[in-house]
Amino acid sequence: MRIIVLFIFIINLYAQNLQIIKYVTNEKPKIAVEYINLPAQLKNILQKDTTIISHYQIDIKNQINNIKLSFNTNNYSGYNYLLRLNYQKNSLVALLYDLLQHKVVLYKRYKIPSFQVYPFMIHALSYDINNKLGFSNIPWIKRKIIYSIYMAPKEQSIFLADITLTYRKKIISGGLNIFPKWADKAQTSIYYTKLERQPVLYKYNIHTGAKERILTTPGMLIVSDVKKDKLLLTLAVHDQPDIYEYDIHSKALTRLTTFDGIDVNGQFYGDNKIVFISNRLGYPNVYQKDLDTNQVSKLIYYGKNHISVAVNKENVIVSTRETDNEFDNNTFNLLLIKKDSDVVKRLTFNGKNMLPRFSQDGNTVLFIKEYKFNSKLGIIRLNENKIFYFKINRKIQSFDF
Amino acid sequence: MKKRLLLVAGLLAILTGCGQQPELDVNADQNKTAQQAPAKAQQAAQENNNTQPTETDLTDNTTVKVTEDSMNEDKLNQKLAKDLSNEVIHFDFDKYNIRQDQLPIVEQVANILKDTKGNFTVRIEGNCDEWGSDEYNYALGLKRAKTVKQALIDLGVDANKLTIISYGESNPVCTAHTKECWAKNRRDNFTLLP
Numbered sequence: 001m002r003i004i005v006l007f008i009f010i011i012n013l014y015a016q017n018l019q020i021i022k023y024v025t026n027e028k029p030k031i032a033v034e035y036i037n038l039p040a041q042l043k044n045i046l047q048k049d050t051t052i053i054s055h056y057q058i059d060i061k062n063q064i065n066n067i068k069l070s071f072n073t074n075n076y077s078g079y080n081y082l083l084r085l086n087y088q089k090n091s092l093v094a095l096l097y098d099l100l101q102h103k104v105v106l107y108k109r110y111k112i113p114s115f116q117v118y119p120f121m122i123h124a125l126s127y128d129i130n131n132k133l134g135f136s137n138i139p140w141i142k143r144k145i146i147y148s149i150y151m152a153p154k155e156q157s158i159f160l161a162d163i164t165l166t167y168r169k170k171i172i173s174g175g176l177n178i179f180p181k182w183a184d185k186a187q188t189s190i191y192y193t194k195l196e197r198q199p200v201l202y203k204y205n206i207h208t209g210a211k212e213r214i215l216t217t218p219g220m221l222i223v224s225d226v227k228k229d230k231l232l233l234t235l236a237v238h239d240q241p242d243i244y245e246y247d248i249h250s251k252a253l254t255r256l257t258t259f260d261g262i263d264v265n266g267q268f269y270g271d272n273k274i275v276f277i278s279n280r281l282g283y284p285n286v287y288q289k290d291l292d293t294n295q296v297s298k299l300i301y302y303g304k305n306h307i308s309v310a311v312n313k314e315n316v317i318v319s320t321r322e323t324d325n326e327f328d329n330n331t332f333n334l335l336l337i338k339k340d341s342d343v344v345k346r347l348t349f350n351g352k353n354m355l356p357r358f359s360q361d362g363n364t365v366l367f368i369k370e371y372k373f374n375s376k377l378g379i380i381r382l383n384e385n386k387i388f389y390f391k392i393n394r395k396i397q398s399f400d401f
Numbered sequence: 402m403k404k405r406l407l408l409v410a411g412l413l414a415i416l417t418g419c420g421q422q423p424e425l426d427v428n429a430d431q432n433k434t435a436q437q438a439p440a441k442a443q444q445a446a447q448e449n450n451n452t453q454p455t456e457t458d459l460t461d462n463t464t465v466k467v468t469e470d471s472m473n474e475d476k477l478n479q480k481l482a483k484d485l486s487n488e489v490i491h492f493d494f495d496k497y498n499i500r501q502d503q504l505p506i507v508e509q510v511a512n513i514l515k516d517t518k519g520n521f522t523v524r525i526e527g528n529c530d531e532w533g534s535d536e537y538n539y540a541l542g543l544k545r546a547k548t549v550k551q552a553l554i555d556l557g558v559d560a561n562k563l564t565i566i567s568y569g570e571s572n573p574v575c576t577a578h579t580k581e582c583w584a585k586n587r588r589d590n591f592t593l594l595p
Binding site: 156176178179220263264284 | 574
């Protein structure tokens with residue numbers, strides 16, 4: 001009995017100074033957010049970013065007078081971090097304080113040239129917060145999106161946007177401008193096709209507005225993929241849609257497929273392979289070609305009617321037509337398939353889901369969903385097992401990020 | 402001095418003499434003159450007519466012929482463009498082969514093109530309904546255009562007068578999201594290029 005009482009006494013003696021730091025498996029770190037000045041639009045983007053990143057939670061609490069840290073940490077019970085923000089004249093100062101470690105982990109000023117590009121400023125902040133909290137890198141959140149929008153028959157314009165489609169700017173208009181594709185990692189220029197007397201491929205600098213005519217052929221001309229100084233094109237040089245490789249510097253054009261049907265959507269894959277869609281067996285499916293040996297083989301053996309594809313290492317995402325209704329709505333869903341295995345995961349369940357695009361790290365996939373004839377930009381977080389949508393009130397023809 | 406004056410007088414006489422009109426014998430030649438006047442007037446008029454170069458140029462045969470040819474060519478092109486705009490070939494869902502019921506239209510287009518003289522280029526435009534994905538749909542549209550192009554060549558149309566393009570689903574004739582509208586959009590159009 002005396003031993004028990006002594007034991008209880010010792011526990012109580014240390015209880016006040018004993019802090020049990022434990023992250024329950026599904027509990028995300030919580031950040032209390034205070035601000036001197038933070039417009040509603042910035043709060044909105046901060047909330048959206050937090051939701052789609054899905055690594056931590058934020059709670060926008062109250063307005064304060066000073067960003068400096070003179071406060072009682074006991075006031076932030078239940079929070080792991082304190083974020084203080086002050087926005088003034090296109091400049092945002094952010095201070096992120098670790099309440100448990102008692103140290104500043106981020107103290108930075110973010111500047112923008114004008115208020116209209118504020119979403120990019122918040123995305124940069126979210127990127128840094130995610131990094132400082134020790135989570136996997138999310139460079140995709142800072143990427144610019146380009147997409148072409150159907151405006152009227154034979155009229156499509158190209159827009160520049162942020163990942164939430166909050167910032168939108170028309171950069172190319174007049175006529176049929178289709179299939180925009182980023183020309184470089186820094187996102188300074190894009191390729192796009194304009195349907196004039198015949199299709200013409202242009203390169204356009206989004207900062208200077210400089211436009212360069214690259215190539216023209218009759219029939220069809222699309223940039224499917226870009227890898228340094230090489231482009232994969234779907235061309236119809238001889239009235240036949242095939243995949244070609246184009247060297248930007250030497251201007252050499254090399255035909256890579258010769259099938260008499262449809263070969264499209266070429267993607268660079270590995271060191272010296274390409275992946276593409278072909279209907280060489282009577283229906284569209286995913287194939288790969290070894291450019292050293294010229295061997296062509298199926299990439300995946302699950303299902304058929306795969307009309308577009310994206311690849312990242314062992315992961316393959318296909319847009320598969322699951323209905324064949326000539327007189328009714330059709331369904332195209334995204335499937336995630338592990339190459340060389342039977343593992344298949346359905347990512348979407350209804351509507352028309354197309355144009356999957358992997359982020360560089362491979363954990364995030366962007367795509368276009370048409371549901372009841374509206375377009376949405378979809379963001380799939382594979383590890384977090386979540387999908388988010390940003391709606392746009394027009395039909396997106398193609399996009400890149 | 403005297404010699405100089407005589408010389409000047411003589412020169413003056415010559416000069417004035419050159420300017421003098423011959424005297425008319427009023428009595429003897431009056432009728433004759435009266436008759437000559439309208440004749441001369443006529444002659445002068447004729448001479449004037451013959452010396453109006455502008456009118457002569459306008460009636461130049463070479464100029465008139467070229468103008469007529471140009472006008473005829475414009476009319477033929479307008480007629481061709483109009484005839485072609487009335488011809489549309491429709492396709493089945495996800496197919497690019499020419500249906501049996503569409504063959505008469507292909508033949509009609511072939512006849513129109515073969516009967517039209519002169520230099521022209523016709524663009525066959527392949528289109529799709531809204532069901533499909535980006536590149537695949539554009540390729541399907543192109544195959545539809547190519548199939549018809551080949552059929553026209555097989556029917557005797559000069560291949561050099563044909564070119565093709567795909568608009569995918571970017572050039573619909575209707576946007577109603579109904580089966581009837583989708584069927585209308587799965588088509589080939591014909592456009593006379595300038």
